[in-house]
Amino acid sequence: MSEKRIIPIVMPKWGLSMAEGKLASWLMKDGDSVKAGDQLLEVETDKIAGAVEANEGGILRRRIGQEDTIYPIKTLIGVVADADVPDADIDAFVGSYVVPVAEEGEEEAAGPRYEFADTAAGRLRYTKRGSDDNTVLLIHGFGGDLDNWLFNADALAEGATVYALDLPGHGQSTKKVDEPTVAGLAKAVLSFMDTVKIDKAHLVGHSMGGAVAIEVARLAKPRVKSVTLISSAGLGPDINMDYIDGFVASASRRDLKPVLENLFADSGLVSRQMVDDLLKYKRLDGVGDALTALKNGVFAGGRQAALLADALAASGVPALVVWGAEDKIVPAAHATAAKGAKVEIIEGAGHMVQMEQAGRVNGLIKVMIGG
Structure with missing residues (x-):
């Protein structure tokens, strides 16, 4: 049996200087079917606004981020999952989600801005x-x-x-x-x-x-x-x-x-x-x-x-x-x-x-x- 997919939607990092972004608006609602490439939400940075697109298909199961709110990069703001994933599994995923830390050597590899x-x-x-x-x-x-x-x-x-x-x-x-x-x-x-x-x-x-x-x-x-x-x-x-x-x-x-x-x-x-x-x-x-x-x-x-x-x-x-x-x-x-x-x-x-x-x-x- 294949493992049921739960896909996090996070505040993206656009460019070296971006540390946070504002969730300006959701473009889809809970329960909507999502295809790879669909625009999920609009994010505003200090440079420009842009749309966050889905990397994989599924169902938008949970909108966590609130509109007109600023979040640090990598913060969990939504969840896409298969239709047959139980709500309890979504709850557990959201409750246990930890913002990823930089991998060993990642910051050094990134070098100066x-x-x-x-x-x-x-x-x-x-x-x-x-x-x-x-x-x-x-x-x-x-x-x-x-x-x-x-x-x-x-x-x-x-x-x-x-x-x-x-x-x-x-x-x-x-x-x-x-x-x-x-x-x-x-x-x-x-x-x-x-x-x-x-x-x-x-x-x-x-x-x-x-x-x-x-x-x-x-x-x-x-x-x-x-x-x-x-x-x-x-x-x-x-x-x-x-x-x-x-x-x-x-x-x-x-x-x-x-x-x-x-x-x-x-x-x-x-x-x-x-x-x-x-x-x-x-x-x-x-x-x-x-x-x-x-x-x-x-x-x-x-x-x-x-x-x-x-x-x-x-x-x-x-x-x-x-x-x-x-x-x-x-x-x-x-x-x-x-x-x-x-x-x-x-x-x-x-x-x-x-x-x-x-x-x-x-x-x-x-x-x-x-x-």
Whole structure:
């Protein structure tokens, strides 16, 4: 007789700095049938809100967590189980549940929250998650940073070593951008790979980072196992320059918030903390000059300067293209330019599809990288 399954639902950990989250709302009720990938509840962090998805199917037998309540990560907030599991067994499971402690060596393996690499392109901040021969490198877009992968890095690290970096001019990396073009940023990525000794990797690029990933494949095909392009630049000339100009020019919360709302299908995901974090970054010395230089180099004349669809096809590198159907920054129609690539257009998501539909995107990437 097979053992009856009881599956805990816990407060997730999204990113290195997350210690707790607020259970904003339950999306299902006790007794509902659950499939793997179903959204169970919404969680709010100091960065953004996101949905917690079921890892396995069953019945939502017990909602323990209360809405509008903050819980530490790994706290038991619900239980999914088979229909034939007695209520007494659920009671016993909940009553005896102990929050898992870090395994021996886990905290050491996690290392510092962030690390820095001194490269030919300058000092670049990065994170490293997981431990596996299969390596993934996450490359953010214009004005972003490695926290754009909060909902993805740990999930992908279940079967890979995952790096995420701040490109020159972004995050906590050097604000000096020697060559403010897609090609220049690709050279910076290759220099980073040299410094941290990444011989070969699956590249995952978002927006401008997608164009950078294609250019890395063009410059150094033997070092690229595959490319996953998320709402990618480089596949067509169109770009929402009102967004680019607005992002560069905004100096107050009132100005920046409506600009950022263009990134999401659900504009309510733009939290006060997200706006404040970006304002802090934009006020750092050198950021204004770096963003302006990149705007003029990457989006010269209000169009995308680097058109790389032919280079992607010529490289022969396996490619996956993922887009939010409601992208207001780069048209989803550009996906058709990636000849030979697998294309997935995801409804109910905008430019930040890797945040809005993280479970779906993570699943697609895992198939792509063989994880």
